[in-house]
Amino acid sequence: GAGVSQSPSNKVTEKGKDVELRCDPISGHTALYWYRQSLGQGLEFLIYFQGNSAPDKSGLPSDRFSAERTGGSVSTLTIQRTQQEDSAVYLCASSSLDRAAYGYTFGSGTRLTVV
Amino acid sequence: DAKTTQPPSMDCAEGRAANLPCNHSTISGNEYVYWYRQIHSQGPQYIIHGLKNNETNEMASLIITEDRKSSTLILPHATLRDTAVYYCIVRPAPNDYKLSFGAGTTVTVRA
Numbered sequence: 001g002a003g004v005s006q007s008p009s010n011k012v013t014e015k016g017k018d019v020e021l022r023c024d025p026i027s028g029h030t031a032l033y034w035y036r037q038s039l040g041q042g043l044e045f046l047i048y049f050q051g052n053s054a055p056d057k058s059g060l061p062s063d064r065f066s067a068e069r070t071g072g073s074v075s076t077l078t079i080q081r082t083q084q085e086d087s088a089v090y091l092c093a094s095s096s097l098d099r100a101a102y103g104y105t106f107g108s109g110t111r112l113t114v115v
Numbered sequence: 116d117a118k119t120t121q122p123p124s125m126d127c128a129e130g131r132a133a134n135l136p137c138n139h140s141t142i143s144g145n146e147y148v149y150w151y152r153q154i155h156s157q158g159p160q161y162i163i164h165g166l167k168n169n170e171t172n173e174m175a176s177l178i179i180t181e182d183r184k185s186s187t188l189i190l191p192h193a194t195l196r197d198t199a200v201y202y203c204i205v206r207p208a209p210n211d212y213k214l215s216f217g218a219g220t221t222v223t224v225r226a
Binding site: 004106 | 202216218
């Protein structure tokens, strides 16, 4: 597609429920990143996928968070047993490896609210 | 990674140049300076980056001091659509993916 697409754009969930957030990167981009941005805060790195390599999961805040990328394209970020502190905007970005120096293309994010 | 310091906010008149400062006094020799901006309800958008030399593209110019301890992002003719939070980031290498965004500078362009 023309840009990075994320869905849903907004998600309200009850504490304790599981949620899945989806990211469609730009076609042909081999690198995909998940970040989260809490209200009034900067971005926090979560996870990085590059081609067929093992993902860098070092930014995931707890074992309730997981992500996968199927077929080297679409990625799903799953949060199990959501907590109120998980409320944030979850941003996905992609880049082609040879263009990574020129920055990433971010999606518009999924605003998650845990009530 | 080197930390950056930016003013929390600044105003700019439409049509005038906006000069956004950033201090990165602990930057090391191989670290790059990147600028992104985030317009309300959107994801961050790459603007420009540089290592030592000044850089210019269709969006902005980046001026890096000779000692590399600070830089200035210049929006040559600010428009209302340039109202956003601007982030200055120091990045160890061009392909380092763990971007660390601070609070940035909230720039408000006024008519």
